[in-house]
Amino acid sequence: MGSADFRRELGQQLRVDSVRASAAAGSGHPTSSMSAADLIAVLIDGYLHLDFNSPDDPHRDHLIFSKGHASPLYYSMLKAVGEISDEELLTFRRFGSRLEGHPTPRIPPTDVATGSLGQGLPVAVGLAICGKQLDQLPYRVWALCGDSEMAEGSIWEAFQHAAWAGLDNLTAIVDVNRLGQTRETMLGWDMDGYAARVRAFGWHAIVIDGHDVEAIDAAFKEATETTGRPTVVLARTLKGKGVKEVEDLPGHHGKPLDNPEEAIEELGGERELTVQVSKPDPAGAQHRFEAPGGELPSWDLGEEVATRQAYGEALAALGQMRGDVVALDGEVSNSTHSELFAKAHPDRYFEMFIAEQQMIAAAVGIQERGWVPFASTFAAFLSRAYDFIRMAAISRANLRLSGSHAGVSIGEDGPSQMALEDFASLRAVDSSAVLHPSDANQTARLVAEMADRRGITYMRTLRPKTPVRTPPDEQIRIGGSRVVRESEEDDYTIVACGITVGEAEKAAEALESEGVRVRVIDCYSIKPIDADTLKTAARDTGGIVTVEDHWPEGGLGEAVLSALADASETPPVIKLAVDGMPTSGSAAELMHAAGIDSDAIVGAVQKLVEARATA
Numbered sequence: 013m014g015s016a017d018f019r020r021e022l023g024q025q026l027r028v029d030s031v032r033a034s035a036a037a038g039s040g041h042p043t044s045s046m047s048a049a050d051l052i053a054v055l056i057d058g059y060l061h062l063d064f065n066s067p068d069d070p071h072r073d074h075l076i077f078s079k080g081h082a083s084p085l086y087y088s089m090l091k092a093v094g095e096i097s098d099e100e101l102l103t104f105r106r107f108g109s110r111l112e113g114h115p116t117p118r119i120p121p122t123d124v125a126t127g128s129l130g131q132g133l134p135v136a137v138g139l140a141i142c143g144k145q146l147d148q149l150p151y152r153v154w155a156l157c158g159d160s161e162m163a164e165g166s167i168w169e170a171f172q173h174a175a176w177a178g179l180d181n182l183t184a185i186v187d188v189n190r191l192g193q194t195r196e197t198m199l200g201w202d203m204d205g206y207a208a209r210v211r212a213f214g215w216h217a218i219v220i221d222g223h224d225v226e227a228i229d230a231a232f233k234e235a236t237e238t239t240g241r242p243t244v245v246l247a248r249t250l251k252g253k254g255v256k257e258v259e260d261l262p263g264h265h266g267k268p269l270d271n272p273e274e275a276i277e278e279l280g281g282e283r284e285l286t287v288q289v290s291k292p293d294p295a296g297a298q299h300r301f302e303a304p305g306g307e308l309p310s311w312d313l314g315e316e317v318a319t320r321q322a323y324g325e326a327l328a329a330l331g332q333m334r335g336d337v338v339a340l341d342g343e344v345s346n347s348t349h350s351e352l353f354a355k356a357h358p359d360r361y362f363e364m365f366i367a368e369q370q371m372i373a374a375a376v377g378i379q380e381r382g383w384v385p386f387a388s389t390f391a392a393f394l395s396r397a398y399d400f401i402r403m404a405a406i407s408r409a410n411l412r413l414s415g416s417h418a419g420v421s422i423g424e425d426g427p428s429q430m431a432l433e434d435f436a437s438l439r440a441v442d443s444s445a446v447l448h449p450s451d452a453n454q455t456a457r458l459v460a461e462m463a464d465r466r467g468i469t470y471m472r473t474l475r476p477k478t479p480v481r482t483p484p485d486e487q488i489r490i491g492g493s494r495v496v497r498e499s500e501e502d503d504y505t506i507v508a509c510g511i512t513v514g515e516a517e518k519a520a521e522a523l524e525s526e527g528v529r530v531r532v533i534d535c536y537s538i539k540p541i542d543a544d545t546l547k548t549a550a551r552d553t554g555g556i557v558t559v560e561d562h563w564p565e566g567g568l569g570e571a572v573l574s575a576l577a578d579a580s581e582t583p584p585v586i587k588l589a590v591d592g593m594p595t596s597g598s599a600a601e602l603m604h605a606a607g608i609d610s611d612a613i614v615g616a617v618q619k620l621v622e623a624r625a626t627a
Contacts, residue, residue, distance in 0.1 A: 014057050018285070019225040022057060022092065023050040025283040027254055028276050029088035029101060035272035037105035040113070043252035043264050045085030047189035047222070048156060051247055052089050054228040055154065055185075059236070061292040064095045067121035070381070071292035073151050074123055074139050078132020079158030079187065080114040081266070087111050090119070093289050117408055123380050125406040128399055130164025133157055133184055134370050137170045138377020140182040140242070141362065146338065146383055148299035151292065152236065155184045159199070160192040162206070166400075168213070169370040174242045175214025182242040183235040184215075187222065189251035193265045203248055210244045222247025254279050301335035301360060308333075308460055310484035311452045317480060319510075320416040320473040322452035324349025326459040327386055331357040337463060338378055340364050342371050342389035348416045348473070350388045368393050372400040376409045384412070384463050391415025391431030391472055398437060405442040405468055412462040413438075416473045419561030420594045420602035421511040423475075427594050434472060436566025439539045443467030445490050446539040450513040451480045454536050457488035465490060474511055476599055481513070481534075493542035496532040504617050505531040505549040505556045509538060509568050511599075512559045512608055519613035528621060538568055543575040550576055555584045555620035559608050564589040584623065586616045 014022070026049040034040030061073045077086050087104060090096045096111075096119075103109035110119040114127025123139070126132045136155035143151050161167055174182055190200050199205045207217040216238045220227040228247070235243035251265075252258030255275040269275045276282065309325045311317055331337045331353055340362045345351035354361035364371035368389055375385040394401070394415050404411055418431035438446050444467060449455040455473065462469045469490070482494060496513065497520060508516040513534045520530040531549055535541065550556065556576075560568040569587030576582045590606040603609040 016225050019050070019053045019057055021283060022285050022287065023053040023225070024254065024279050025092065025285050026053060026085055026088045028279050028282055029091060030084035031269055031272050031275050033084045033087060033101050033104040034268040036102040038268060039105060040084050040268060041081040041266050042084055042269060043258050044079065044158065044189070045082045045088070046253045046255070047249040047251045048082055048085055048187040049253070050223050050225055051156070051185055051187065051228055052085060054225055054232060056089060056093060056287050056289055058229070058290065059232045060154065061151070061290045062121060063291045064093055064121060064289065069292060070147055070298040071149055071151055071294055071296070073292065074136070074153045076123060076132040076136045076153070076155045077115055077126050078136070078155050078161060079129070080126030080132065082156070083111070083113060083115050086115050092285060092287050094286055116406060124376055124409070125403055128403050129158065129161035130166040131373060131400060131403055134166050134170040134373030135377045136182060136184070137174045137179065137370065138374035139380065140174065140179040141177060141374060142378050142381045142383065143181050144179065145359070146299065146378065147381055149296055151181070153182045155182070157184055157186045159186060159188040159190065159197050162186065163198055166369040166373070169367040170373070171210060171213040171215060173364070173367065173370050178240055179242045180239050184242070184244040186244060186246050187249055188246055189249045190260070191251045191262055191265065195262065201248055203246055206246050214241055216241050216243040217246060218243065219246045220248070222249035223253060303333055303335040306332040308456045310456065311480045313480050313483060315452070315480045316477040317452035318474055318477045319449050319452060319455045320347070320349050320475060322455035323414055323459060323471065323473045324352035326456035328352040328356040330460060330463060331360060334384070334463065336382070336384045338362070338383045338385045340371050340375055340385060340387040342366060342368050342393060344389055347390070348388040348414060368397040369400050372397040372404065372411070375411050376400070376404050376407060379410050386412040386414060386462070388414035388416065390429060391418035391434045392429055394434065395431070395437065401441055401468060405444070409468070410466050411468050413468065413470045414473060415470065417475050418472045419511060420590055420606050421474065421476055421561050421599045423599045423602065424596045426596040430594060431472070432563045432590055433566070434470070435538055435562050435568065438468070438470040439566060439571065441468050444539060445469045445537070447471045447490065447537055448510040449536045450510050450534050451478050451482050453480055453482040453484050454488050458490065458536070461490050472510065476511065478511065478514060488536070491537050491540040491542060493537060493545050494534040495545065496534050498531040499529055502529045502531040502553050504528065504620055505533060505553045506613060506617070507533045507535050507546065507556060507558045507568065507572055509535045509560060511561050515603065515608065515610045516559060516613060518610035519617065522610065522614050523617055528617060530617060535568060535572070538571050541571050541575050546572055546575050547579050550579050550582055553583065554624055555586070557586045557588060557613060557616045557620070559588040559613055561603070561608055562589055584620060586619065588612055588616055
């Protein structure tokens with residue numbers, strides 16, 4: 013551990029290098045980096061325990077830059093600890109550089125991508141939960157936050173959950189530099205106001221001068237010695253500290269300094285200080301949960317089972333088979349049926365309450381440590397956490413999401429509970445898979461496949477019971493589909509998923525009585541979609557009807573059209589989807605009103621018949 017003078021000089025070096033990196037890039041956030049430089053200088057010189065040669069060491073501390081726009085400071089820190097060279101520092105924001113505008117895991121030891129404000133602290137909560145209850149190791153999680161992001165609701169979800177969970181292995185550092193992008197923040201330098209808020213949420217709060225290295229040292233020491241609750245260090249700082257041209261002045265956010273050479277000289281010039289970061293204590297092994305084994309559940313053909321029930325039973329069985337599987341829920345576990353996992357494996361279940369952003373963030377933190385989290389809630393409520401899912405993809409995170417109670421088929425609850433845009437929103441996420449099984453046996457097989465898939469995997473489950481149509485031994489896979497009925501004489505094809513598969517079967521039977529043969533495809537994997545089976549149907553039959561309990565935009569119909577875009581010949585395609593804002597009612601009434609029931613399907617096929625006859 014260095015002296016106070018060394019730490020002051022190290023802080024100045026971090027400022028200088030933040031200015032240099034931003035000047036080389038012609039963009040960046042040097043002033044936001046300069047305010048927090050002393051905080052990071054003290055943190056890496058004595059408090060952070062991390063072997064940069066072993067970023068996967070389970071004993072290491074974790075540092076999350078929640079204020080990800082302060083990336084020049086982060087990369088300057090990496091240079092100071094010897095992780096990157098000065099030459100690489102100056103590639104900041106260039107095409108091909110690991111040093112992106114906001115940090116991503118492309119540059120170790122970065123755990124997660126940050127830059128969308130309000131996300132780093134919630135992810136840090138997930139890592140701290142992991143340390144306490146899963147890994148059961150004494151590593152500490154540090155999160156550097158900006159004062160502007162204290163206006164984000166997700167930050168307060170994190171404050172609330174961390175205190176409730178007693179995460180004394182978590183320390184938040186808030187850089188209170190007063191100035192946001194366009195104006196002063198809501199509280200400015202009202203340090204008492206910040207302290208009162210976080211204390212009301214159950215945290216231990218320490219207010220300091222964020223440029224006094226002795227005060228920073230004392231605060232960090234106090235944080236590491238505080239037990240029973242998390243600690244927040246509220247540091248009053250100056251944006252652009254050390255350069256009169258920008259110090260504590262608005263209008264300089266997100267811009268390189270106009271006169272970087274003069275600023276560097278004012279800061280005392282370039283330095284070549286290095287820091288030997290303390291290595292973690294290797295004592296103790298990462299905890300593992302026993303997995304006595306078992307098998308996935310299965311159901312007999314013809315049984316009536318809701319896929320949400322099958323999801324819960326399959327997840328509980330998977331937890332019996334694998335000790336790395338973890339479940340989280342947004343306080344609707346008796347509806348999503350993740351409660352079955354909670355009862356079977358209480359040490360690996362985490363109640364996140366009605367805080368969907370924190371739930372997804374916690375799952376991101378948990379998966380970073382190699383665990384396999386499944387997070388569930390009503391599909392409609394996942395939209396609250398969409399930005400967290402989007403950022404999880406940038407973090408190269410592996411998440412398994414389950415959304416129940418989707419579509420008009422949920423019935424009387426009404427449109428506020430009916431996810432009708434989930435296919436579209438989740439299809440648009442990089443690395444995602446979107447699944448909608450129609451029966452219990454499909455659901456169980458897909459749950460097992462989700463556990464091993466990398467990226468973001470989403471399964472929509474159904475509230476109503478549906479008949480089991482898929483034999484227990486039939487191969488079901490992500491990217492597959494199931495041909496429910498077909499013949500060599502098929503005239504048309506119906507492509508359905510979830511609740512509409514049953515409606516498609518009814519329609520096919522009604523049409524067959526009229527002499528019209530119809531192939532029915534259960535497209536349980538919407539992304540990736542089974543393009544080969546669809547192209548075969550397009551080649552064999554004279555028209556396709558898609559039907560889904562979803563808005564017309566971005567769902568099954570458009571996925572089918574995309575799959576057929578490069579087909580040599582494409583027959584007419586009619587898309588049936590929810591037409592108009594639904595209301596409360598029975599599932600049958602609502603599906604009929606939406607134009608997605610068997611009557612609507614029969615009508616669509618008859619239009620194809622009439623069009624062919626006219627042609």
